Amino acid sequence: MPNITMLDLDYLEKTKLGPFVKKCIKHRAPDPAFHAMQGHNEELSKAMYVAWGTVFNTGAVDHKLKEIIRVQLSRAADCNY
């Protein structure tokens, strides 16, 4: 059981996070749990999603390399996410 309430995606899609949740579902990264947990603070969740997208999806470093690093660090932190 998560240590704070995990918000329903149906609920989140009706909030200002709706477009970002749909992007998560389409692209599968980050997992929509990103907003299900952080959606308690909508503005922050939105801002961090935009920042995450910038560091992950833009720039000169190869995206596939970033994906390996992302999984590497997830496993290092014992994070199932």
Added chain:
Amino acid sequence: MRSASAKRDGLTEEIIDEGIENYRESDRFTENEKIALEYSELMQFEPEKINGEFYARLQEHYSSEEIVELGSFIGFNVGYHTFFRTLDFYPMFSPDGRLVSQEESRRIYGTRPTSHMRGPMARATGEHGAEPKNED
């Protein structure tokens, strides 16, 4: 759960595992990619080793702009994965791309992720051939 665009570009689970566990010896990765993976590994386990000498090595492979991009990405993920781990939730996506309940996700992923950092953990602790902490 994996990046759909990275998958489209040819990234496989096998390459991911090799990039995490065996990138140093692997011939699948360029020297540029290897030092980026080392950068990430050190940032997580031994940040004190990321010193001027290491940045000088990085600069042989990446511009300052790229180093800032890599460092920001790695730092962002180190922090977020640590925070998310403490919240104790599971991915909403299964590995094959289905949205699943927390109960099903837990059954799929177990109490810890599979392939638990055998390579990096062994290197950081000096325990070569260390077994994963948990496999359930």
